[in-house]
Amino acid sequence: MSEDFLELLAPWIEDQDGPLRARLSLAIRQAILAGRLPEGTRLPAERVLASGLHVSRPTISAVIDDLRRSGLIESRQGSGSWVAATENSPRPSVPFAERVSLPGVIDLASATAPDASAVPPFRLDHADLLAVEPANGFSPLGLGALRDRVAERQSRFVPTKSEDVIITVGAHQALALLHATIPSPGQAVLVEDTTYGGLVDLIGSNGCRVLAVPRDHEGPIPAALGEQLRRHQPSMVVLVSSVHSPTGSVTSPSRGAELASLLQAASPQTSVILDETYADLAFDPVDAAQRPLAQALGSNAIRVGTISKSVWTGMRVGWIAAPSSVIERLGRQRWKQFDLGPSVPGQLIACRVLDQLDEILPSRRRRLEERAEWMVSQMGLVLPRWQPRIPAGGLAMVVDIGQDGDDFAERAAQHGVGVLAGSASRADQQPCQQIRLCFDRPTDVLGDALSRLAGLVGATTQ
Secondary structure, three states: OHHHHHHHHHHHHHOOOOOHHHHHHHHHHHHHHOOOOOOOOEOOOHHHHHHHHOOOHHHHHHHHHHHHHOOOEEEEOOOEEEEOOOOOOOOOOOOHHHHOOOOOOEEOOOOOOOOOOOOOOOOOOHHHHHOOOOOOOOOOOOOHHHHHHHHHHHOOOOOOOHHHEEEEOHHHHHHHHHHHHOOOOOOEEEEEEOOOHHHHHHHHHOOOEEEEEEEEOOEEOHHHHHHHHHHHOOOEEEEEOOEOOOOOOEOOHHHHHHHHHHHHOOOOOOEEEEEOOOHHHEOOHHHHOOOHHHHHHHHHEEEEEEOOOOOOHHHOOEEEEOOHHHHHHHHHHHHHHOOOOOOHHHHHHHHHHHHHHHHHHHHHHHHHHHHHHHHHHHHHHHOOOOEEEOOOEOOEEEEEOOOOHHHHHHHHHHOOEEOEEHHHHOOOOOOOOEEEEEOOOOHHHHHHHHHHHHHHHHHHHO
Protein backbone atom coordinates (compact mmCIF):
# COMPACT_ATOMS: atom_id res chain seq x y z
CA MET A 1 0.00 0.00 0.00
CA SER A 2 2.77 2.47 0.89
CA GLU A 3 4.52 1.94 -2.46
CA ASP A 4 1.25 2.49 -4.36
CA PHE A 5 0.56 5.62 -2.31
CA LEU A 6 4.00 7.08 -2.98
CA GLU A 7 3.79 6.23 -6.70
CA LEU A 8 0.40 7.96 -6.91
CA LEU A 9 1.77 11.13 -5.30
CA ALA A 10 4.96 11.32 -7.35
CA PRO A 11 3.50 13.04 -10.45
CA TRP A 12 1.68 15.62 -8.33
CA ILE A 13 4.81 16.46 -6.36
CA GLU A 14 6.98 16.71 -9.47
CA ASP A 15 4.53 19.16 -11.08
CA GLN A 16 4.81 21.68 -8.22
CA ASP A 17 7.38 24.33 -7.34
CA GLY A 18 8.15 25.67 -3.86
CA PRO A 19 9.07 24.26 -0.43
CA LEU A 20 8.75 20.50 0.01
CA ARG A 21 6.19 20.74 2.81
CA ALA A 22 3.88 22.88 0.68
CA ARG A 23 4.41 20.65 -2.37
CA LEU A 24 3.63 17.48 -0.45
CA SER A 25 0.56 18.97 1.22
CA LEU A 26 -0.74 20.21 -2.14
CA ALA A 27 -0.01 16.85 -3.80
CA ILE A 28 -2.11 14.92 -1.27
CA ARG A 29 -4.85 17.58 -1.42
CA GLN A 30 -5.01 17.38 -5.22
CA ALA A 31 -5.03 13.58 -5.19
CA ILE A 32 -7.99 13.62 -2.76
CA LEU A 33 -9.99 16.23 -4.69
CA ALA A 34 -9.30 14.43 -7.99
CA GLY A 35 -10.73 11.21 -6.55
CA ARG A 36 -7.41 9.33 -6.66
CA LEU A 37 -7.54 8.96 -2.86
CA PRO A 38 -11.20 8.22 -2.10
CA GLU A 39 -12.89 8.61 1.26
CA GLY A 40 -11.62 6.10 3.81
CA THR A 41 -8.21 5.59 2.19
CA ARG A 42 -5.69 5.01 4.97
CA LEU A 43 -2.40 6.91 4.76
CA PRO A 44 0.85 5.02 5.36
CA ALA A 45 2.47 5.54 8.76
CA GLU A 46 4.42 8.77 9.16
CA ARG A 47 7.75 6.94 9.45
CA VAL A 48 7.00 5.05 6.21
CA LEU A 49 6.12 8.28 4.38
CA ALA A 50 9.21 10.03 5.74
CA SER A 51 11.44 7.17 4.60
CA GLY A 52 9.81 6.81 1.17
CA LEU A 53 9.88 10.53 0.44
CA HIS A 54 13.33 11.08 1.98
CA VAL A 55 12.12 13.81 4.36
CA SER A 56 12.05 14.20 8.11
CA ARG A 57 9.19 12.92 10.24
CA PRO A 58 8.47 16.45 11.56
CA THR A 59 7.85 17.52 7.94
CA ILE A 60 5.35 14.66 7.48
CA SER A 61 3.68 15.49 10.79
CA ALA A 62 3.30 19.12 9.70
CA VAL A 63 1.75 18.05 6.38
CA ILE A 64 -0.75 15.78 8.17
CA ASP A 65 -1.61 18.66 10.51
CA ASP A 66 -2.22 20.96 7.50
CA LEU A 67 -4.58 18.45 5.89
CA ARG A 68 -6.33 17.70 9.19
CA ARG A 69 -7.06 21.41 9.72
CA SER A 70 -8.53 21.64 6.21
CA GLY A 71 -10.86 18.73 6.98
CA LEU A 72 -9.44 16.41 4.32
CA ILE A 73 -7.74 14.05 6.77
CA GLU A 74 -8.91 12.52 10.05
CA SER A 75 -6.57 10.96 12.60
CA ARG A 76 -6.87 8.99 15.81
CA GLN A 77 -4.08 8.16 18.26
CA GLY A 78 -2.98 4.59 17.61
CA SER A 79 -5.15 4.25 14.50
CA GLY A 80 -3.28 6.43 12.02
CA SER A 81 -4.77 8.84 9.47
CA TRP A 82 -7.29 8.41 6.64
CA VAL A 83 -9.12 10.46 4.01
CA ALA A 84 -12.18 12.10 5.55
CA ALA A 85 -15.67 12.57 4.17
CA THR A 86 -15.97 16.29 3.49
CA GLU A 87 -18.09 18.62 1.42
CA ASN A 88 -15.10 18.92 -0.91
CA SER A 89 -14.87 15.18 -1.51
CA PRO A 90 -15.56 14.35 -5.15
CA ARG A 91 -18.80 12.67 -6.08
CA PRO A 92 -18.60 9.12 -7.39
CA SER A 93 -17.42 9.28 -10.99
CA VAL A 94 -20.09 8.29 -13.51
CA PRO A 95 -18.84 7.26 -16.97
CA PHE A 96 -19.72 9.78 -19.66
CA ALA A 97 -21.65 7.19 -21.69
CA GLU A 98 -23.98 6.61 -18.74
CA ARG A 99 -24.57 10.34 -18.30
CA VAL A 100 -25.88 10.64 -21.87
CA SER A 101 -27.79 7.31 -21.96
CA LEU A 102 -31.04 7.97 -20.12
CA PRO A 103 -33.88 5.73 -21.37
CA GLY A 104 -37.47 6.80 -20.94
CA VAL A 105 -36.89 10.58 -20.99
CA ILE A 106 -36.82 13.38 -23.56
CA ASP A 107 -33.18 13.20 -24.50
CA LEU A 108 -31.40 16.56 -24.54
CA ALA A 109 -28.31 15.08 -22.88
CA SER A 110 -26.68 13.35 -25.84
CA ALA A 111 -25.36 15.53 -28.67
CA THR A 112 -26.73 13.34 -31.44
CA ALA A 113 -29.02 13.61 -34.44
CA PRO A 114 -32.53 12.44 -33.50
CA ASP A 115 -32.79 10.04 -36.44
CA ALA A 116 -31.28 9.07 -39.81
CA SER A 117 -33.23 11.61 -41.85
CA ALA A 118 -30.03 13.46 -42.84
CA VAL A 119 -28.58 10.31 -44.43
CA PRO A 120 -28.98 10.64 -48.23
CA PRO A 121 -30.72 7.88 -50.22
CA PHE A 122 -28.30 5.15 -51.26
CA ARG A 123 -28.28 1.64 -52.66
CA LEU A 124 -26.05 -1.16 -51.45
CA ASP A 125 -26.40 -4.67 -52.88
CA HIS A 126 -24.57 -7.97 -53.06
CA ALA A 127 -22.55 -6.87 -56.09
CA ASP A 128 -21.00 -4.08 -54.01
CA LEU A 129 -19.75 -6.63 -51.48
CA LEU A 130 -18.31 -8.83 -54.22
CA ALA A 131 -16.41 -5.83 -55.61
CA VAL A 132 -14.65 -5.04 -52.31
CA GLU A 133 -10.85 -4.99 -52.25
CA PRO A 134 -9.52 -7.14 -50.70
CA ALA A 135 -12.20 -9.67 -51.55
CA ASN A 136 -12.20 -11.20 -48.07
CA GLY A 137 -13.11 -7.81 -46.55
CA PHE A 138 -10.21 -7.92 -44.08
CA SER A 139 -8.99 -4.31 -43.84
CA PRO A 140 -7.64 -3.38 -40.38
CA LEU A 141 -6.81 0.16 -41.51
CA GLY A 142 -10.08 0.54 -43.41
CA LEU A 143 -11.20 0.02 -46.99
CA GLY A 144 -8.96 1.72 -49.53
CA ALA A 145 -11.97 3.38 -51.18
CA LEU A 146 -13.03 5.04 -47.94
CA ARG A 147 -9.48 6.03 -46.99
CA ASP A 148 -9.19 7.65 -50.44
CA ARG A 149 -12.33 9.69 -49.89
CA VAL A 150 -11.31 10.79 -46.41
CA ALA A 151 -7.85 11.76 -47.64
CA GLU A 152 -9.41 13.81 -50.43
CA ARG A 153 -11.58 15.76 -47.98
CA GLN A 154 -8.74 16.22 -45.51
CA SER A 155 -6.52 17.56 -48.28
CA ARG A 156 -8.73 20.64 -48.45
CA PHE A 157 -6.99 21.70 -45.24
CA VAL A 158 -3.78 19.64 -45.00
CA PRO A 159 -2.18 17.57 -47.79
CA THR A 160 -3.20 13.99 -46.99
CA LYS A 161 -2.66 10.66 -48.74
CA SER A 162 -4.68 7.48 -48.35
CA GLU A 163 -1.87 5.86 -46.35
CA ASP A 164 -2.17 8.76 -43.87
CA VAL A 165 -5.68 7.63 -42.82
CA ILE A 166 -7.04 4.89 -40.57
CA ILE A 167 -10.80 4.27 -40.37
CA THR A 168 -12.30 3.82 -36.89
CA VAL A 169 -15.64 2.98 -35.33
CA GLY A 170 -16.52 6.62 -34.72
CA ALA A 171 -14.45 9.47 -33.28
CA HIS A 172 -14.58 8.06 -29.75
CA GLN A 173 -12.71 4.93 -30.82
CA ALA A 174 -10.25 7.17 -32.68
CA LEU A 175 -9.49 9.05 -29.46
CA ALA A 176 -9.33 5.78 -27.48
CA LEU A 177 -6.87 4.33 -29.98
CA LEU A 178 -4.65 7.41 -29.80
CA HIS A 179 -4.64 7.33 -25.99
CA ALA A 180 -3.78 3.63 -26.01
CA THR A 181 -0.88 4.20 -28.40
CA ILE A 182 0.86 7.48 -27.55
CA PRO A 183 0.97 8.35 -23.81
CA SER A 184 2.29 5.96 -21.15
CA PRO A 185 0.58 5.52 -17.76
CA GLY A 186 1.42 8.38 -15.41
CA GLN A 187 2.18 10.86 -18.18
CA ALA A 188 0.27 14.13 -18.46
CA VAL A 189 -2.36 14.78 -21.12
CA LEU A 190 -3.44 18.39 -21.62
CA VAL A 191 -7.06 19.16 -22.55
CA GLU A 192 -9.31 22.19 -22.63
CA ASP A 193 -11.51 23.00 -19.70
CA THR A 194 -14.26 22.42 -20.79
CA THR A 195 -13.94 19.52 -23.23
CA TYR A 196 -15.58 16.36 -24.59
CA GLY A 197 -16.54 14.41 -21.47
CA GLY A 198 -15.67 11.00 -22.89
CA LEU A 199 -12.11 12.23 -23.32
CA VAL A 200 -11.64 12.62 -19.56
CA ASP A 201 -12.79 9.01 -19.07
CA LEU A 202 -10.29 7.78 -21.67
CA ILE A 203 -7.37 9.60 -20.08
CA GLY A 204 -8.17 8.22 -16.63
CA SER A 205 -8.73 4.67 -17.88
CA ASN A 206 -5.24 4.63 -19.38
CA GLY A 207 -3.66 5.72 -16.09
CA CYS A 208 -2.66 9.15 -17.37
CA ARG A 209 -3.04 12.48 -15.60
CA VAL A 210 -5.45 15.01 -17.04
CA LEU A 211 -4.38 18.65 -16.98
CA ALA A 212 -6.60 21.51 -18.14
CA VAL A 213 -6.00 24.81 -19.90
CA PRO A 214 -8.69 27.49 -19.44
CA ARG A 215 -10.53 28.77 -22.50
CA ASP A 216 -12.68 31.69 -23.56
CA HIS A 217 -15.23 32.06 -26.38
CA GLU A 218 -12.49 31.73 -29.03
CA GLY A 219 -10.68 28.71 -27.67
CA PRO A 220 -7.81 27.90 -25.30
CA ILE A 221 -6.22 31.02 -23.83
CA PRO A 222 -2.76 31.26 -25.46
CA ALA A 223 -0.86 32.48 -22.38
CA ALA A 224 -2.31 29.67 -20.27
CA LEU A 225 -1.58 27.06 -22.95
CA GLY A 226 2.02 28.25 -23.24
CA GLU A 227 2.51 28.07 -19.47
CA GLN A 228 1.08 24.54 -19.28
CA LEU A 229 3.26 23.36 -22.16
CA ARG A 230 6.37 24.84 -20.58
CA ARG A 231 5.64 23.65 -17.06
CA HIS A 232 4.41 20.11 -17.71
CA GLN A 233 5.67 19.11 -21.19
CA PRO A 234 2.65 16.83 -21.63
CA SER A 235 2.82 13.68 -23.70
CA MET A 236 -0.32 14.72 -25.57
CA VAL A 237 -2.43 17.83 -26.11
CA VAL A 238 -6.03 17.29 -27.24
CA LEU A 239 -7.94 20.31 -28.55
CA VAL A 240 -11.58 20.11 -29.68
CA SER A 241 -10.83 22.11 -32.77
CA SER A 242 -12.84 24.46 -35.02
CA VAL A 243 -16.34 23.87 -33.58
CA HIS A 244 -15.87 23.23 -29.88
CA SER A 245 -17.74 20.67 -27.82
CA PRO A 246 -19.63 21.35 -25.62
CA THR A 247 -19.88 25.13 -26.14
CA GLY A 248 -20.32 25.29 -29.93
CA SER A 249 -17.84 28.17 -30.18
CA VAL A 250 -15.63 28.55 -33.26
CA THR A 251 -11.88 29.14 -33.24
CA SER A 252 -10.98 32.36 -35.05
CA PRO A 253 -8.08 32.35 -37.56
CA SER A 254 -6.10 34.78 -35.38
CA ARG A 255 -6.54 32.61 -32.27
CA GLY A 256 -5.67 29.53 -34.31
CA ALA A 257 -2.43 31.16 -35.43
CA GLU A 258 -1.49 32.04 -31.82
CA LEU A 259 -2.18 28.52 -30.60
CA ALA A 260 -0.34 26.94 -33.53
CA SER A 261 2.75 29.02 -32.82
CA LEU A 262 2.83 27.78 -29.21
CA LEU A 263 2.21 24.17 -30.18
CA GLN A 264 4.92 24.23 -32.84
CA ALA A 265 7.40 25.45 -30.22
CA ALA A 266 6.43 22.72 -27.74
CA SER A 267 8.56 19.71 -26.93
CA PRO A 268 8.95 17.21 -29.81
CA GLN A 269 7.67 14.59 -27.37
CA THR A 270 4.28 16.34 -27.21
CA SER A 271 1.75 14.99 -29.72
CA VAL A 272 -1.00 17.41 -30.79
CA ILE A 273 -4.45 15.93 -31.42
CA LEU A 274 -7.15 18.02 -33.11
CA ASP A 275 -10.61 16.58 -32.49
CA GLU A 276 -12.57 17.90 -35.48
CA THR A 277 -15.72 15.89 -34.73
CA TYR A 278 -18.00 18.93 -35.15
CA ALA A 279 -15.90 20.91 -37.64
CA ASP A 280 -18.36 20.43 -40.53
CA LEU A 281 -21.21 21.91 -38.49
CA ALA A 282 -20.18 25.57 -38.16
CA PHE A 283 -23.28 27.62 -39.02
CA ASP A 284 -21.37 30.27 -40.97
CA PRO A 285 -20.23 28.82 -44.34
CA VAL A 286 -16.99 30.80 -44.05
CA ASP A 287 -16.23 29.21 -40.68
CA ALA A 288 -17.20 25.79 -42.01
CA ALA A 289 -14.68 26.16 -44.84
CA GLN A 290 -11.81 26.91 -42.46
CA ARG A 291 -9.89 24.85 -39.94
CA PRO A 292 -7.31 27.35 -38.76
CA LEU A 293 -5.42 25.11 -36.35
CA ALA A 294 -5.23 22.21 -38.77
CA GLN A 295 -4.05 24.45 -41.59
CA ALA A 296 -1.46 26.19 -39.41
CA LEU A 297 -0.04 22.98 -37.93
CA GLY A 298 -0.19 20.86 -41.08
CA SER A 299 1.35 17.43 -40.69
CA ASN A 300 2.54 18.33 -37.17
CA ALA A 301 -0.96 17.58 -35.85
CA ILE A 302 -3.03 14.39 -35.75
CA ARG A 303 -6.61 15.01 -36.83
CA VAL A 304 -9.72 13.10 -35.74
CA GLY A 305 -12.96 13.26 -37.74
CA THR A 306 -16.28 11.50 -38.21
CA ILE A 307 -19.59 11.58 -40.06
CA SER A 308 -21.44 10.41 -36.96
CA LYS A 309 -22.19 14.01 -35.89
CA SER A 310 -22.43 15.58 -39.33
CA VAL A 311 -25.05 13.08 -40.52
CA TRP A 312 -26.16 10.37 -38.05
CA THR A 313 -24.66 8.85 -34.91
CA GLY A 314 -25.69 5.36 -36.05
CA MET A 315 -23.14 5.55 -38.86
CA ARG A 316 -20.30 4.90 -36.35
CA VAL A 317 -17.61 5.77 -38.90
CA GLY A 318 -14.68 7.97 -37.97
CA TRP A 319 -11.02 8.36 -38.88
CA ILE A 320 -7.58 9.53 -37.86
CA ALA A 321 -5.40 11.48 -40.30
CA ALA A 322 -1.70 11.50 -39.43
CA PRO A 323 1.71 10.78 -40.94
CA SER A 324 1.85 7.21 -42.28
CA SER A 325 4.39 6.18 -39.59
CA VAL A 326 1.83 7.10 -36.91
CA ILE A 327 -0.93 5.26 -38.79
CA GLU A 328 1.22 2.10 -38.80
CA ARG A 329 1.66 2.34 -35.00
CA LEU A 330 -2.08 2.84 -34.54
CA GLY A 331 -2.81 -0.17 -36.74
CA ARG A 332 -0.57 -2.42 -34.63
CA GLN A 333 -2.17 -1.16 -31.41
CA ARG A 334 -5.63 -1.75 -32.84
CA TRP A 335 -4.83 -5.44 -33.39
CA LYS A 336 -3.60 -5.78 -29.82
CA GLN A 337 -6.35 -3.96 -27.97
CA PHE A 338 -9.42 -3.14 -30.06
CA ASP A 339 -10.53 -5.00 -33.19
CA LEU A 340 -9.45 -6.13 -36.65
CA GLY A 341 -11.14 -3.30 -38.51
CA PRO A 342 -14.58 -1.74 -38.98
CA SER A 343 -17.59 -3.28 -40.73
CA VAL A 344 -17.27 -3.39 -44.53
CA PRO A 345 -20.96 -2.60 -45.24
CA GLY A 346 -20.76 0.38 -42.90
CA GLN A 347 -17.70 1.66 -44.72
CA LEU A 348 -19.39 1.24 -48.11
CA ILE A 349 -22.35 3.29 -46.87
CA ALA A 350 -19.91 5.91 -45.57
CA CYS A 351 -18.41 6.14 -49.07
CA ARG A 352 -21.87 6.92 -50.46
CA VAL A 353 -22.46 9.55 -47.78
CA LEU A 354 -19.10 11.25 -48.28
CA ASP A 355 -19.79 11.44 -52.01
CA GLN A 356 -22.86 13.55 -51.22
CA LEU A 357 -21.73 15.30 -48.04
CA ASP A 358 -21.16 18.70 -49.67
CA GLU A 359 -24.80 18.66 -50.85
CA ILE A 360 -26.08 17.54 -47.42
CA LEU A 361 -24.25 19.98 -45.15
CA PRO A 362 -25.74 23.38 -46.13
CA SER A 363 -29.31 22.38 -45.26
CA ARG A 364 -28.14 20.48 -42.18
CA ARG A 365 -26.29 23.55 -40.85
CA ARG A 366 -29.23 25.83 -41.62
CA ARG A 367 -31.67 23.57 -39.76
CA LEU A 368 -29.35 23.34 -36.74
CA GLU A 369 -28.93 27.12 -36.61
CA GLU A 370 -32.70 27.65 -36.80
CA ARG A 371 -33.31 25.20 -33.97
CA ALA A 372 -30.60 26.79 -31.81
CA GLU A 373 -32.15 30.24 -32.34
CA TRP A 374 -35.64 28.89 -31.59
CA MET A 375 -34.44 27.25 -28.40
CA VAL A 376 -32.71 30.39 -27.14
CA SER A 377 -35.83 32.43 -27.90
CA GLN A 378 -38.13 29.95 -26.16
CA MET A 379 -35.81 29.75 -23.18
CA GLY A 380 -36.08 33.52 -22.83
CA LEU A 381 -39.85 33.12 -22.46
CA VAL A 382 -40.14 30.17 -20.08
CA LEU A 383 -36.73 30.20 -18.33
CA PRO A 384 -35.76 33.88 -18.32
CA ARG A 385 -33.16 33.54 -15.55
CA TRP A 386 -31.16 31.00 -17.48
CA GLN A 387 -28.22 32.27 -19.52
CA PRO A 388 -27.59 30.23 -22.67
CA ARG A 389 -24.27 30.57 -24.45
CA ILE A 390 -25.35 31.01 -28.05
CA PRO A 391 -23.41 28.52 -30.21
CA ALA A 392 -21.80 29.20 -33.58
CA GLY A 393 -22.08 25.57 -34.59
CA GLY A 394 -22.55 22.01 -33.45
CA LEU A 395 -25.51 20.22 -31.90
CA ALA A 396 -25.69 21.56 -28.34
CA MET A 397 -25.33 24.63 -26.15
CA VAL A 398 -24.11 25.30 -22.63
CA VAL A 399 -26.52 27.06 -20.26
CA ASP A 400 -25.69 28.76 -16.96
CA ILE A 401 -28.63 27.87 -14.69
CA GLY A 402 -27.58 29.48 -11.40
CA GLN A 403 -27.65 26.24 -9.40
CA ASP A 404 -25.75 22.97 -9.10
CA GLY A 405 -25.87 21.27 -12.49
CA ASP A 406 -25.45 17.74 -11.13
CA ASP A 407 -28.39 18.06 -8.75
CA PHE A 408 -30.50 19.65 -11.45
CA ALA A 409 -29.71 16.89 -13.97
CA GLU A 410 -30.82 14.26 -11.46
CA ARG A 411 -34.11 16.04 -10.79
CA ALA A 412 -34.69 16.78 -14.48
CA ALA A 413 -34.45 13.06 -15.27
CA GLN A 414 -37.12 12.39 -12.66
CA HIS A 415 -39.33 14.89 -14.52
CA GLY A 416 -38.78 13.15 -17.85
CA VAL A 417 -35.97 15.25 -19.38
CA GLY A 418 -32.36 14.20 -19.83
CA VAL A 419 -29.80 17.02 -19.58
CA LEU A 420 -26.04 16.76 -19.20
CA ALA A 421 -24.50 18.27 -16.06
CA GLY A 422 -21.63 20.62 -16.82
CA SER A 423 -19.32 18.62 -14.57
CA ALA A 424 -19.27 15.87 -17.23
CA SER A 425 -17.37 18.23 -19.55
CA ARG A 426 -14.90 19.58 -16.98
CA ALA A 427 -11.40 18.20 -16.81
CA ASP A 428 -11.67 17.87 -13.01
CA GLN A 429 -15.33 16.75 -13.23
CA GLN A 430 -16.19 19.02 -10.31
CA PRO A 431 -19.77 20.33 -9.97
CA CYS A 432 -20.64 23.66 -11.60
CA GLN A 433 -23.72 25.73 -12.38
CA GLN A 434 -24.00 24.67 -16.02
CA ILE A 435 -25.80 22.08 -18.09
CA ARG A 436 -25.57 21.08 -21.75
CA LEU A 437 -28.69 20.87 -23.91
CA CYS A 438 -28.84 19.31 -27.38
CA PHE A 439 -31.01 21.37 -29.76
CA ASP A 440 -30.97 18.90 -32.68
CA ARG A 441 -34.53 17.84 -31.96
CA PRO A 442 -37.93 18.78 -33.47
CA THR A 443 -39.20 22.05 -32.00
CA ASP A 444 -42.27 20.41 -30.46
CA VAL A 445 -39.96 18.04 -28.56
CA LEU A 446 -37.74 20.93 -27.48
CA GLY A 447 -40.81 22.91 -26.39
CA ASP A 448 -42.13 20.04 -24.29
CA ALA A 449 -38.74 19.56 -22.65
CA LEU A 450 -38.33 23.26 -21.83
CA SER A 451 -41.84 23.40 -20.36
CA ARG A 452 -41.03 20.50 -18.06
CA LEU A 453 -37.74 22.11 -17.02
CA ALA A 454 -39.52 25.41 -16.39
CA GLY A 455 -42.00 23.61 -14.16
CA LEU A 456 -39.12 22.03 -12.26
CA VAL A 457 -37.41 25.40 -11.81
CA GLY A 458 -40.68 27.00 -10.68
CA ALA A 459 -41.28 24.26 -8.14
CA THR A 460 -37.74 24.69 -6.81
CA THR A 461 -37.98 28.47 -6.34
CA GLN A 462 -41.42 28.52 -4.72
